[in-house]
Amino acid sequence: MPADDSEIALEPWKPNPVEGYPKLACHMGQYSENAIFRRFGSLNSQNLLYLQAEITHLERDLRDLESIDNQTQQGSDRVFASNWYWLDDSRHDESHPQLQLVLAIRAKLKEYNGFIIQQATIQQLSRPDEYDIRALQDWLDRPAMGNLAFEGADRHTWGDLKTPINPDSDLLALSSRGEVSSDPFSCWFSEKFVPWFHHIFWHRVKKPQDLETGIARYRDDAIHRFTLSITTVVASLLPVLAIIILYCVKSMSTRLGLVGLFTTIFSFSLMVFTNAKRGEIFAATST
Known part of the structure; x- marks a missing residue:
């Protein structure tokens, strides 16, 4: 006797593109940061x-x-x-x-x-980030992903993992990281620390979004909020810490040395935690 319609469990349809342009197009559609093309x-x-x-x-x-x-x-x-x-x-x-x-x-x-x-x-349109180019090269190289399927004249469009990235490459990115990597600290955190932390520990907690490729994805807005929180804490503690230390130090010569040290730390923090220009750094430091 055939089962009732309410008893039939239909699994959601999942695209299974063939290797080459179809599979790469699906990957770029899912991971917009890898939508990298020739500028011509x-x-x-x-x-x-x-x-x-x-x-x-x-x-x-x-x-x-x-x-x-x-x-x-x-x-x-x-x-x-x-x-x-x-x-x-x-x-x-x-x-x-x-x-x-x-x-x-x-x-x-x-x-x-x-x-x-x-x-x-x-x-x-901005140039692609070096980290995103490497990620796309890695995807194209892995057997379970791109599997080096391209054989035409365009197979060298994105280079390969064995050669350095040409800064003058004729490439463009449709999707920019924007606020996530707008300053050196955010760029380092998203491109260096997060992959390292995931590889060392967090892969035990966060499961891959795609079991076939093993890719785990972290939301850009979540990374931005976390780096913004760190920047806010540093910006709040730095002047308070300077005031407390200068209050506790009695020697005038030591105070002058500490003033120079904290001024340097303040300027370095502006350069690392913000995307301030040189003139803005000079103005803020003088103030």
Whole structure:
């Protein structure tokens, strides 16, 4: 007798992409920090240069044609430069090519301006973090993950674990770490301390999010809140500690030495725990 519908336990569907582009795409969709792609900076610039050259030639032809039409003594050609009606009226007259040239330039300018805006947007995307590149390289290299499945010309896009990362690599990251690694301390904590702590101890407590790959994920906002708490504690204790120590020390020469020491510690803390600029560090230290 078949089981009732209420007794049938349906397991949730889980994608099982094949190795190569499908599996890498699913990985990038799940871990946005690994969505790293080629910028194609030189090709985009070359494309803009070609369009620029093409429009430049069209512009020169238009200026020459405008000058010729302006000097014509017969017909409406001489008023094309000052009366749009007559220029538009020549739309279907092949003996007056000025309007056709204007429309061709308009189409090319639309294409050119679109590429300019796209290129400006691409240039604003940040470079991928070195830690994220290494994480993606590690994923591509492991047999249970990427398994070095790519065989085409793009297989060297992200480099490999055996070679140093090129700082001038033509790569961009769709997702930036933002506040998590906005200062040296947060960057060190998220990229060095958390992986080390997980490897030494916390892997016994935190189970992998994906059992197939063994990847354990830590939320960026949780890491940010923790590093913010540490920064707040340091910022609160440092001036209080300085006041207490200076109060307890009676020797004036020792006090002056401690003032210099605490000033140095304060400046170093600004550099490590914040993303303050040099001018801001100088101003805060002087204050």
